[in-house]
Amino acid sequence: MRKISIRISVTALFLVMAFMTQGFGQGLIHNVKGREYVSLNGHWNYIIDPYQMGYLDYRRKPFDERPDRKGGFYDNLTNLPKDRKAEYDFSFEPTMLIPGDWNSQDERLRFYEGTVWFKKDFVLHQKEGKRYFLHFGAVNYEANVYVNGKKAGVHRGGFTPFQYDVTELVNEGDNFVVVMADNTRKPNAIPTDNTDWWNYGGITREVLLLEVPESYILDYKVQLDKNDRELLKGYIQLDGKNRQQKVSLDIPELKLKKTFETDMSGRCEFSLPVKHVQYWSPEAPYLYTVNISSASDNITDRIGFRTVNTEGKDIYLNGRSVFLRGISIHDENPLTEGRFRSEGGMRMVLQWAKELGCNYVRLAHYTHNETMLRLADEIGLLVWAEIPVYWTISWENEATYRNAEHQLATAIERDKNRAGVIIWSVGNETPVTAARNDFMARLVEKTRNLDNTRLVAAALEVERDGYTVIVEDPLGEKLDLASFNEYGGWYWGKTEELPKYRFDIRYDKPVIISEFGAGALGGFHGDIQTIWTEEYQEDLYKKQLEMLDKIEGLRGMTPWILVDFKSPRRQHPVFQDFWNRKGLLTPNGEKKKAFHVLRKYYAEKSAEFTAK
Ligand code: GCU
Numbered sequence: 001m002r003k004i005s006i007r008i009s010v011t012a013l014f015l016v017m018a019f020m021t022q023g024f025g026q027g028l029i030h031n032v033k034g035r036e037y038v039s040l041n042g043h044w045n046y047i048i049d050p051y052q053m054g055y056l057d058y059r060r061k062p063f064d065e066r067p068d069r070k071g072g073f074y075d076n077l078t079n080l081p082k083d084r085k086a087e088y089d090f091s092f093e094p095t096m097l098i099p100g101d102w103n104s105q106d107e108r109l110r111f112y113e114g115t116v117w118f119k120k121d122f123v124l125h126q127k128e129g130k131r132y133f134l135h136f137g138a139v140n141y142e143a144n145v146y147v148n149g150k151k152a153g154v155h156r157g158g159f160t161p162f163q164y165d166v167t168e169l170v171n172e173g174d175n176f177v178v179v180m181a182d183n184t185r186k187p188n189a190i191p192t193d194n195t196d197w198w199n200y201g202g203i204t205r206e207v208l209l210l211e212v213p214e215s216y217i218l219d220y221k222v223q224l225d226k227n228d229r230e231l232l233k234g235y236i237q238l239d240g241k242n243r244q245q246k247v248s249l250d251i252p253e254l255k256l257k258k259t260f261e262t263d264m265s266g267r268c269e270f271s272l273p274v275k276h277v278q279y280w281s282p283e284a285p286y287l288y289t290v291n292i293s294s295a296s297d298n299i300t301d302r303i304g305f306r307t308v309n310t311e312g313k314d315i316y317l318n319g320r321s322v323f324l325r326g327i328s329i330h331d332e333n334p335l336t337e338g339r340f341r342s343e344g345g346m347r348m349v350l351q352w353a354k355e356l357g358c359n360y361v362r363l364a365h366y367t368h369n370e371t372m373l374r375l376a377d378e379i380g381l382l383v384w385a386e387i388p389v390y391w392t393i394s395w396e397n398e399a400t401y402r403n404a405e406h407q408l409a410t411a412i413e414r415d416k417n418r419a420g421v422i423i424w425s426v427g428n429e430t431p432v433t434a435a436r437n438d439f440m441a442r443l444v445e446k447t448r449n450l451d452n453t454r455l456v457a458a459a460l461e462v463e464r465d466g467y468t469v470i471v472e473d474p475l476g477e478k479l480d481l482a483s484f485n486e487y488g489g490w491y492w493g494k495t496e497e498l499p500k501y502r503f504d505i506r507y508d509k510p511v512i513i514s515e516f517g518a519g520a521l522g523g524f525h526g527d528i529q530t531i532w533t534e535e536y537q538e539d540l541y542k543k544q545l546e547m548l549d550k551i552e553g554l555r556g557m558t559p560w561i562l563v564d565f566k567s568p569r570r571q572h573p574v575f576q577d578f579w580n581r582k583g584l585l586t587p588n589g590e591k592k593k594a595f596h597v598l599r600k601y602y603a604e605k606s607a608e609f610t611a612k
Contacts, residue, residue, distance in 0.1 A: 040207040043095035074146035101200035104338025137205025159366040160410040191388035198566040238266030280304025282359035285380035304419025313553030324556025326360035334587035357602030362558035376420035389427035395435035455480040472506040485515035498543040510555035517560035522586030538593035
């Protein structure tokens, strides 16, 4: 038997190890709006396809797995085989505004769950020595993407960005991209098939064709050391050709300009003493201009420098104890009854939060639009960011875990430079079992491996023994916060019982109430005993805040929720009409009475913590 000697060069082994251990995550090109790009936002033609006629032949076999790969809706009509007369033609179809969910743009699709095809023609004048990446901010839920009739890839997960290198697929001049989007809920998906939010389908976030040099800056992180506010740490990661070269980091307002040499994998790490930093905070959201350049590429970002830590029951921002005056927010523009499509709607709801007296928001229950995170940095809001590991996930299914981990890693990769993000939440109200504990423990470990500069949390499960609320969810052991939802006076008993509640929190950690609240139909008035009145909600907020303020170590809250939102679980034809009415504002932005109760409490809390 001839001895086969396997010679693996040390370098190659190092490269493999480096790639595996450095948690490069998903290899996404970072800060896409800071690149050269062609926007593919705008009007796309679309075909409603409930039987996936455009993807499966009459024996339910995918067209794009056939030898000739012809026949699908992704193809040019001219390429159709003779046995398949043209039974579709995008050019005669209506158009939909992208980014934008389909539910709020076509009455036929308000409740639709299934497949819709989208097509966009575009002209590209290719430049010598450039690479082209097709970037999607998000497609809910599964996307099959084709460029000029050729498959670019498949993505699952409705709230995180993805990209394809389409350099070999694009033409000089005329091109077209086709997306098959399918928002069918599945028990093994992330989220599972049961959520208290609308299942908005389609290309819900921006589509950009990125243009980068052959050797380009893929990714970078720049932030203060978690335990030393005079030490700036991070990395720069190149990709493409000539990965080993000089790169520079330039922060003019800090009079800091340094040059580094990347290694074989294109990476350099730095740890730089800095003085006189203006720390980012909600009160003073100062963003530094950060320029990163290589021989052939450069990128500019705006980054706030701050530290966040916990010690005992305190949360420290830049070394000062803070109280998180928050509110929960869904990714939905109440005025259009759909996902946010542009900066305007996002700025509107974040201003409502600032008007409420917030310094903090819970972006529930999934990764929000990148623009939302950049606006939070700009106007000064701390953020609880979350992945949709929500309720009854398929804990035993490894593919489900991989999906959750991919969404988590992508969220961290995309938002790691956002100063406002201080908390990564790995889930919400997940029932305690051994399988769930294992699943969540893996997610927590992955989070800390990818980013040890932020706090890790979840909305924990609670037990009730009479009026005692017990917080001993084993997941809490692994987290930095004792955070949980409680619905005293709404799902749990009567409002007048609230003063009898006691909290038995088994963790010596800062306490965050990640949800409480009550429904009220804006404009419906009556006495405090009458459910759905603004007075009921107002009285519940008064009694809740009085009760919660007694909790030792209470360091924040995000009542549920800033504004009414659409939900397929809320059927009452008068009080709900498929709206969850726990908002402090109505869908057209009118403040309910409870809004003023919370704003008053936050003004007092702000004064209390400023005086410390
Ligand atoms: C739960 C859940 C929310 C839901 C809320 C409600 O706590 O986390 O997603 O909308 O309660 O019932 O209104």
